[in-house]
Amino acid sequence: MNKKEKIKAKAYWHENIKYVLILLTIWFLVSYGAGILFKDELNQFKIAGFKLGFWFAQQGSMYVFVILIFVYVRLMNALDKKYGYDE
Secondary structure: OOHHHHHHHHHHHHHHHHHHHHHHHHHHHHHHHHHHHOHHHHOOOEEOOEEHHHHHHHHHHHHHHHHHHHHHHHHHHHHHHHHOOOO
């Protein structure tokens, strides 16, 4: 691997890690923040008859996690194309 390819690979992994950290932060805020830290404020609202804080703790964080998986796939496909790693 030559120097140019090493620089390209390093930039690719830097962006990849940045995306992972951003998406994990979002998931943390939704699952821990909405389900535990801010549950009292969110419980003032209801969704499908359940208090919103309870809903996030039981259902919402799983839905957000699945959505984040699809977002990650799209981001990685774009990143692969950007750096020429797509096949």
